[in-house]
Amino acid sequence: KQEVTQIPAALSVPEGENLVLNCSFTDSAIYNLQWFRQDPGKGLTSLLLIQSSQREQTSGRLNASLDKSSGRSTLYIAASQPGDSATYLCAVPNTGNQFYFGTGTSLTVIP
Amino acid sequence: DVKVTQSSRYLVKRTGEKVFLECVQDMDHENMFWYRQDPGLGLRLIYFSYDVKMKEKGDIPEGYSVSREKKERFSLILESASTNQTSMYLCASGGGGLSSNQPQHFGDGTRLSIL
Numbered sequence: 001k002q003e004v005t006q007i008p009a010a011l012s013v014p015e016g017e018n019l020v021l022n023c024s025f026t027d028s029a030i031y032n033l034q035w036f037r038q039d040p041g042k043g044l045t046s047l048l049l050i051q052s053s054q055r056e057q058t059s060g061r062l063n064a065s066l067d068k069s070s071g072r073s074t075l076y077i078a079a080s081q082p083g084d085s086a087t088y089l090c091a092v093p094n095t096g097n098q099f100y101f102g103t104g105t106s107l108t109v110i111p
Numbered sequence: 112d113v114k115v116t117q118s119s120r121y122l123v124k125r126t127g128e129k130v131f132l133e134c135v136q137d138m139d140h141e142n143m144f145w146y147r148q149d150p151g152l153g154l155r156l157i158y159f160s161y162d163v164k165m166k167e168k169g170d171i172p173e174g175y176s177v178s179r180e181k182k183e184r185f186s187l188i189l190e191s192a193s194t195n196q197t198s199m200y201l202c203a204s205g206g207g208g209l210s211s212n213q214p215q216h217f218g219d220g221t222r223l224s225i226l
Contacts, residue, residue: 043217103153
């Protein structure tokens with residue numbers, strides 16, 4: 001069974017810093033990997049989807065990379081802002097239709 | 112814009128009641144999912160559906176059933192609610208192995224309390 005791990009569980013940075021969130025997975029036979037953010041008491045918002053054939057995806061200040069062979073993905077956030085404070089989760093689908101989620105990294109950006 | 116709508120944001124029910132949670136998507140997706148999210152346990156899949164009237168059990172189906180009579184609507188049913196079903200319930204639509212170019216989209220969640 002796929003296992004998805006996110007380290008660290010929590011991260012606190014001053015505003016303006018660049019930061020990296022990590023996601024690792026045990027089974028490299030993935031179709032894609034998706035990054036989400038979740039605000040307190042809300043659902044998940046899709047940020048980026050990287051196909052298994054891609055190495056990077058970018059959206060604004062966010063850049064996600066994927067290294068299938070090593071079972072790792074990173075989410076890079078440039079010039080962090082207080083509005084980026086949220087929990088960030090990564091997820092991978094298996095060969096069926098099940099998704100495996102990490103437990104998330106809780107990010108706090110201090111003004 | 113993509114839209115997944117859950118019928119209630121907050122719901123309070125009594126032990127033993129039959130509870131219905133509704134979810135509607137407007138993207139014509141085949142796949143729809145029900146998760147619950149609990150502190151320290153992350154998201155856990157209850158059921159998913161890959162077509163009308165088709166369903167498969169996820170990791171924690173006990174005490175739940177689902178209904179998908181129309182493509183856009185996926186309902187989660189708690190047959191006889193119990194206090195250990197107090198949780199945040201999240202509906203999602205899209206994505207999955209055969210739809211690998213399709214992101215998964217979530218509703219805003221239903222915070223369900225069973226008293």
